[in-house]
Amino acid sequence: MNNFRCAIASGMLLCALAFVPASAQMRPDPNQPDMVVSAAQRQAVIDAMIKEMHRSYVFPEQAKKVEAVIRQHQKKGDYDSITSAEKLSTTLTEHVFAQTRDKHLRLFYSAQPIPEEPKDKKPSVEEHEQQLAGMRSQNFGVERVERLPFNIGYLDLRAFAPAKDAADTLAAAMTLLAHTDALIIDLRKNGGGDPATVTLLASYLLDERTHMTDIYFREGERTEQMWSSDVVPGTRFGQKKDVYVLTSKYTFSAAEDFSYALKGLKRITLVGETTGGGAHPGDVMRLNQNFAMFVPNGRSLGPVTKANWEGVGVAPDVSVTAEDAFKTAQIAILNKLAANEKSPGKVERIKTRIAKVNSENTAGTMAR
Template sequence: MLTGPSSAKEFSKLLTEQLRLQTKDKHLGVGFEADEIPATDDNGEPSVEEKSKMDAEERQFMQAVNFGVERIERLPGNVGYFELRGFGNTEIVGHAISAAMTLINASDALIIDLRKNGGGSPQTVALIASYFTAPETHLNDIYNRSENKTTQIWTTPYTAGPRYDKNKQVYILTSSRTFSAAEDLTYTLQSLKRTITVGEVTGGGAHPVESERIHPHFMANIPFGRSINPITKTNWEGTGVQPDILSKADAALTIAHRKALENLLEKEKHPGKKADVQRALNSLNSIKENKDEAKK
């Protein structure tokens, strides 16, 4: 005998699976909320009071996760490491992004870890990209199907902290979990030839979405357009971002660190700094050799 879902949450999950199976769009989905979802006006906007409450809740949540900034570290050989878990709204997370970028500015190479980043705000993508590109660089276009309108996204004319030296190598780490806005940053900087991507092919979600209340307890995420990269004239929808160096996600950091050290060793002229980079590379290679030996 056929049985259906046993709860509203299971129903929303099953419905999402079926919708994605039919459309192949990983952004499309329906979610269940135990608390009643506030009604919106004819333009789909919540009341002023409800909007204020939602903003306060989002700020509280983003503060609890340190605004998406999971980890900032100086790796051996003066290689910076920046792990970012999400792209919150720019007005909420902007100060944390600028603080992180200021801390890692003195590094000689940088690794940005997006392996556990599921996306967020395209405006925050533009903010971060601004630290690695020239002012007012054309990053992306978003085409709105219903309005037949294209919105261009550019880097900011200035940044709160110093821009990262264009001559320093930047690596982005990816996994199959890297999705949406995290893919946007990866794809955009890769297309501009500003970064080297290391890791797995990403999730493949490029369509911007809007949330629609379809029932007091069900919310639908509905794609309304598509991203168009000004260089490739396409996007990563359904295909994911293809890494420059393909590897398992858990090996990506070691690979990127080694590549960064090898590059620094090749170009470094200062004897003291060169020796420091060599020691870091030797240590990294020693760890790899011990692991290889243990597998035998």
């Protein structure tokens, strides 16, 4: 889950689409030029990183431990030979992760200067339009909507774009799927996004306002409750029909929030692989003109479990490879339809469809 600002210039891919998740896009452009860093510059980056962690990281005690680890590496001279900006960012990220096991906590190098902006600065009209154009080019994360044989709905969602921007597109998709008899939501390539969109999509699958999750923020020690909505644009799918959610090890952040919350509510059946394990929302913080850091400033908590999926992921109900998840979900739905069907002729047609799905090459489903 991310609530980060588009804070880094064009050298960082995350600025092209503000909603694109940390796991998928918060990486430097692989084609950007590297930069030589001096000992003084290296020291400045390390000091700024540690200062920012003490100021913002959701676990203050871990920030202290990270500083101790990093200072120990410095004393041993482990950074002395690093003159590459790229190498410095990856090495520091590895050392921080070794202590925290936090998959959102990352350091980044940008060849393009990172502008110094107030934390609460809103994008200009031009910047907002650029972000919207980028989101529109990816259809606000909605990759594919389909009605499969025997009235099975299928939604391939690649990102949870900001709710205010994605609402109409999600409403159109869910309205098209509202009258299907069962639904498959494919999150195998979804790396996260806006927690508000998690509750928006969940609202189509629930009949009444439901407490989904809590997000604790270090600043102000406040907790924000996330609830599904009583009213949705378009047509609600409802709570009585089966929903299968497909996951992979790449399913991350807000996509995990959706999976974790609805699994806890026993509203969905998860099929696929254990997810990536990132449960800490945060922000991109500028360290200097060429380095920035994504710092988690909050953590997600299940309203009942008071826990989350950080570092462990969300385990599926039906464990299969990501490539087989689409096939497995379809067959489960079809078998249930056949068991409840009274017409012998239709039962035979369903069985024929099951055989066809079983024989299909599943490798292509992840490549779509």
